[in-house]
Amino acid sequence: MALFWSNLVRTNIFHWGWAFFLLLVGWNQLALAASPCAPILTSSSKETHYDLPFNIFNSKEGFNKFLEKFNSASSFEEQVSLWHECIEIPLFDFYKNMVWNKRDNKDRLETLSKLFKELKDPENGPKLITKINNGFDETEKILRDNFQKLNKLFEGENAIYPKSVYIALTFNFLGKANSKGVVGLGVDRIVNQKRNIGVIISHEFYHIIHFHLYRKSLQSQLQFLQSRLHSLQSKLQFQKSLQEYYAANAAPNSGEFKLLIEGAATFVSGLLNKTASPTEVLNSEDLAKISDEGIYWLASEFLKDIKEPKSYWDYKWFDDYSTPPNGIDLPACCGYLLGRYVMQCLMQHFSISDITNWDPLTAQKHVRNILEYLENKNKSPNKPANF
Secondary structure: OOOOOOOOOOOHHHOHHHHHHHHHHHOOOOOOOOOOOOOOOOOOOEEEOOOOHHHHHHHOOHHHHHHHHOOOOOOOHHHHHHHHHHHHOOOOOHHHHHHHHHOOHHOOOOOOOOOOHHHHHOOOOOHHHHHHHHHHHHHHHHHHHHHHHHHHOOOOOOOOOOOOOEEEOOOOOOOOOOOEEEEEEEEEHHHOOOOOHHHHHHHHHHHHHHHHHHHHHHHHHHHHHHHHHHHHOOOOHHHHHHHHHHHHHHHHHOOHHHHHHHHHHHHHHHHHOOOHHHHHHHOHHHHHHHHHHHHHHHHHHHHOOOOOOHHHHHEEEEEEEEOOOOOOOOOOOOOHHHHHHHHHHOOOOHHHHHOOOOOHHHHHHHHHHHHHHHHHHHOOOOOOOOO
């Protein structure tokens, strides 16, 4: 997982190694995407401005350039070379950091081999190409509509926008956002799984708002640490300052804060796409069927799990596994369902703007209160029958 504090911490505080470590603990929680990318503009990138305050990079043109030469390529190696030239090079940082991430080249080649076989299929290949091309166009159109809806909802939030939006074949995700203001939308996954494009876009755009506000929170915390370090008189005071700083920044790495991040994005995506069904908002028919009693049980289980190391509960509650791994007896991605329900409870007492602006410690406190309230409503320690 990529580290997003590099742009936040400047050279003049480089010698504060401990400060780096502590910032990393908080910042890593919001790394929902891969390494930060600095989008590159090249002549073969299709950049559409409209009147939007961010750039759109739609790889439809590169995809069709690739298809023009694809069938005449004499080998798999030549096909891969064409793909790299027409699609990956124009959007190099995006593919390197958000699509392939830590996946090795063997994994990349296996993924491309599968795609190429599907494209060459005489019956289904042309249908797939048509679906993907339509997906490029539809995604770009809905992108503008949803941005305007989100902008109205948060018009008082100092105009927080993504810097760049990529519409591309991503293979392994529907949508991603990172703290550098980059959003990626996976056209191939969206059209193959028949997902609601507006829901995906709203979810990722809301993450950009959260990233921005969290960055401001970390900056103020760093300034606090800097002021403390200038006045330190002894090693003991130094250690105490670090302990206080760590205690104040443990919340960003907490399960409660992660639950709010994803739950709020899921809630907002439904709010902005009023015709979307619960199945579309949650990207799962199974999750949409879970009753309130099931959610009370999930709240109880979540409170148990967040006492474990982060890697355990993060994977267990938010990963999209097709078959539950050994020891995990929960529906895939059920953290989004629980987070959305928690958000619905919070909205009875706070505004969407209030919740979005909470610092991590405030968010942790309120989410924990709701989870404990839901746990108290759980009547059975056993998993509900409808799971």
